[in-house]
Amino acid sequence: MQLPRDVVVGPDVIYDLKDVCNDLKLKEGAFIVTGHHTKKIAGDVVYDILNECGYDPVIASSKEASMTEVNKITDLAKEANSRYLIGVGSGKSIDVAKLAATQLDLPFISVPTAASHDGIVSSRASIHDKGKKSSIEVNAPMAVVADTSIIAKAPYRLLAAGCGDIISNYTAVLDWELAHRLRNEPFSEYAAALSRMTAQILMDCPEDIKPELESSVRIVVKALVSSGVAMSIAGSSRPASGSEHMFSHALDMVAPNSALHGEQCGVGTIIMMYLHGGDWKKIKECLEIIGAPTTASELGIEDRYILEALLVAHEIRPERYTILGAGLTPEAAEKVARLTKVIS
Numbered sequence: 001m002q003l004p005r006d007v008v009v010g011p012d013v014i015y016d017l018k019d020v021c022n023d024l025k026l027k028e029g030a031f032i033v034t035g036h037h038t039k040k041i042a043g044d045v046v047y048d049i050l051n052e053c054g055y056d057p058v059i060a061s062s063k064e065a066s067m068t069e070v071n072k073i074t075d076l077a078k079e080a081n082s083r084y085l086i087g088v089g090s091g092k093s094i095d096v097a098k099l100a101a102t103q104l105d106l107p108f109i110s111v112p113t114a115a116s117h118d119g120i121v122s123s124r125a126s127i128h129d130k131g132k133k134s135s136i137e138v139n140a141p142m143a144v145v146a147d148t149s150i151i152a153k154a155p156y157r158l159l160a161a162g163c164g165d166i167i168s169n170y171t172a173v174l175d176w177e178l179a180h181r182l183r184n185e186p187f188s189e190y191a192a193a194l195s196r197m198t199a200q201i202l203m204d205c206p207e208d209i210k211p212e213l214e215s216s217v218r219i220v221v222k223a224l225v226s227s228g229v230a231m232s233i234a235g236s237s238r239p240a241s242g243s244e245h246m247f248s249h250a251l252d253m254v255a256p257n258s259a260l261h262g263e264q265c266g267v268g269t270i271i272m273m274y275l276h277g278g279d280w281k282k283i284k285e286c287l288e289i290i291g292a293p294t295t296a297s298e299l300g301i302e303d304r305y306i307l308e309a310l311l312v313a314h315e316i317r318p319e320r321y322t323i324l325g326a327g328l329t330p331e332a333a334e335k336v337a338r339l340t341k342v343i344s
């Protein structure tokens with residue numbers, strides 16, 4: 001099981017990065033991967049911290065989570081004789097750095113600027129290749145440095161999306177239990193309990209999640225870390241990714257303008273909870289209190305793409321058995337989307 005060795009969460013902890021690197025015996029040879037917006041917000045700060053230590057860092061921006069970008073970063077880091085990689089930014093930058101580090105068999109440090117999903121800590125990377133997005137098993141970050149002052153200043157939409165990704169653990173675990181019962185799929189009680197408890201903590205206090213509040217960011221980051229740990233224990237994303245994630249991955253494929261990963265997973269959780277016969281109204285209410293989307297129009301996605309995604313979601317990962325089984329009929333897809341008020 002791979003777990004981060006250091007997880008540092010709190011205000012201004014970006015300035016503890018030097019101590020984290022020293023603790024991990026990582027000094028010279030840092031390669032920083034950041035995003036176009038997040039370079040100014042945190043990438044340059046990380047560069048300056050390591051430069052002042054005389055660690056001679058290299059910094060590069062990555063525009064998308066694609067295999068082309070991963071290979072570009074891998075080549076640049078190889079040329080620079082880098083000894084470790086640091087992903088500074090949101091999901092895209094972290095995934096690119098994580099996979100490049102794995103390809104080079106080098107340590108990786110995650111410095112998220114937004115708490116938008118549990119990829120900030122997990123041993124998975126979501127990468128586009130030849131028109132298809134795949135979730136790839138990679139080395140887990142050696143350390144996670146989550147500066148809650150920086151994350152609190154990120155657009156609130158990103159934090160609300162992170163909550164959707166956490167709440168989706170409910171239906172992911174229900175799907176996993178179903179696959180265990182019907183298909184004898186290996187199941188970890190411990191990973192499932194941790195994942196469910198993580199979602200429960202958030203569901204118990206949705207009103208504590210508010211814009212620009214450092215305490216809200218802390219709740220969400222800690223939950224994302226727990227979700228990542230649950231996936232590491234399971235050795236797969238099963239505890240945090242079920243039918244609701246398949247729906248989100250399907251939306252990424254069929255909708256011309258997809259929304260944020262966590263936003264789509266939150267809406268997917270409402271629908272899949274209905275199919276499981278669970279309390280979908282509670283999920284919807286909780287997302288509404290947080291200020292995360294609960295309808296197609298709030299996602300900025302036309303109703304017809306929601307229906308299309310529901311019809312193909314079961315094909316996304318045929319080996320992962322879920323409540324979607326062999327797929328919904330068009331009538332059933334429309335019924336569930338209307339009853340849950342996701343489409344009108």
Ligand SMILES: NC(=O)C1=CN([C@@H]2O[C@H](COP(=O)(O)OP(=O)(O)OC[C@H]3O[C@@H](n4cnc5c(N)ncnc54)[C@H](OP(=O)(O)O)[C@@H]3O)[C@@H](O)[C@H]2O)C=CC1
Nearest residue numbers: 035036037038090091092113114116117119124125126154
């Ligand atoms: N590895 C895993 O397990 C998982 C990976 N993913 C993947 O992650 C990606 C989505 O990540 P997500 O974070 O939702 O979205 P993005 O990575 O697309 O980031 C959204 C935007 O927010 C910006 N941003 C980030 N932090 C700040 C900040 N502090 N202030 C202002 N702007 C900010 C980013 O800027 P910039 O342009 O600088 O990046 C970017 O433009 C997808 O590729 C998805 O597949 C999703 C779930 C799990």
Ligand SMILES: O=C(CO)COP(=O)(O)O
Nearest residue numbers: 118135165237240241245
């Ligand atoms: O997003 C994830 C968990 O929240 C990762 O899951 P996937 O394996 O579906 O990419």
Ligand SMILES: [Zn+2]
Nearest residue numbers: 117118165265
């Ligand atoms: Zn997710």
